[in-house]
Amino acid sequence: MPEHEHRDGSAASRPLRLGIAGPVGTGKSTLIATLCRQLADELELAVVTNDIYTDEDARMLRAAGVLPVERIRAVETGACPHTAIRDDVTANLIAVEDLERAFRPLDVVLVESGGDNLTATFSPALVDAQIFCIDVAGGGDVARKGGPGIERADLLVINKTDLAEHVDVDVARMITDASSVRSGLPTLALSRTDPTAVGDLCKWVHHLVAEHRRGEHTAVDPGPMAPHVHHG
Ligand SMILES: Nc1nc2c(ncn2[C@@H]2O[C@H](COP(=O)(O)OP(=O)(O)OP(=O)(O)O)[C@@H](O)[C@H]2O)c(=O)[nH]1
Ligand SMILES: [Mg+2]
Incomplete structure (x- = not known):
């Protein structure tokens, strides 16, 4: 098989690089574990994790057994996490x-x-597309608060919908709030225990991979700031 030929015989110049960002504990590593579990039979995958002082996320994913351990690399940023995915992406690019x-x-x-x-959003110098992950446990207002990830990530995930009833959050309302600031970009309500939503997430990734291979996907920078005003 030629060096860059994929399982379906197509030949993109390099793999799709897909970033997953979002506040602490919203379920980013779990989402990655879910994707690996669902897609590893169909796609060749690898993972880079970022932690400030540890390699805990990489160890969690290796322990979950979702990919061969050597396909999971940890970058210890040693500083603000957003610096390593946006301002100086060198350590991450080397790992990728x-x-x-x-x-x-x-x-x-x-x-x-x-x-x-x-x-926090990824630089397009590091990833081709990005998922921004928030969760219902952070409160129903988060989607309305906006920000560059919520407004302009390629996919917004509202995660842990299984917890919504326990934290008095209206998921439909969160989706409406998010959709109203996302200019038609997709939003997905997800829980690791919801097979339909997990299937929709996998479909989105497959679609993006296909677009990337055809050269039809363009990386768009969500930017470090969302447009906002303090008066009027
Ligand atoms: N109820 C519920 N819990 C979830 C779900 N996804 C993740 N969790 C839990 O949420 C906690 C945080 O999940 P992680 O995947 O480690 O979150 P993270 O965003 O990677 O966290 P950091 O890397 O530390 O920012 C863990 O206890 C997970 O088991 C979900 O769909 N439903
Ligand atoms: Mg994590």
Whole structure:
């Protein structure tokens, strides 16, 4: 098989690089584990995790057994998580390129940002597309608060919908709030225990991989700030 030929015989110049960002504990690593579990038979995958001082996320994913352990690399950022995915992406790019070389031909490299706040987004120099992940446990108002990830990530995930009834959150309302600021970009209500939603997430990834291979996907920078005003 030629170096860059994928399982379906197509030949993208390199794998899709897909970032997952969002506040601490919203379920980014779990979402990555779910994607690996569902897609590893169909796509060649690898993962880069970012933690400030530990490699805990990588260890969690390795322990979950969702991919061969050597396909999961940890970057210890040692500083603000958003710095390593936006301002100086060198450490992450090296990890991504190492994986791409070691396991070619990969289809997707998933990059998990360290948990941060609502302003953290990936640079398009590091990823081709990004998921922004918030959860119902952070409160029903979060989607309305906006920010670059909520407003302009390629996919917004509202996670842990199974907890909504326990925290008095109206998921439909959160989706409406998010949709009203996302200019037609997709929003997905997700729970790891909801097979339909997990299926929709996998379909979205497959669609993106296909677009990337055809050269039809363009990375769009959500930007470090969302447009906002303090008066009027
Ligand atoms: N109820 C419920 N819990 C979930 C779901 N997804 C993740 N969790 C739990 O939420 C907690 C945080 O999940 P992680 O996947 O580690 O979140 P994270 O965003 O990677 O966290 P950081 O990397 O530390 O920012 C864990 O206890 C998970 O088991 C879900 O769909 N439903
Ligand atoms: Mg994590």
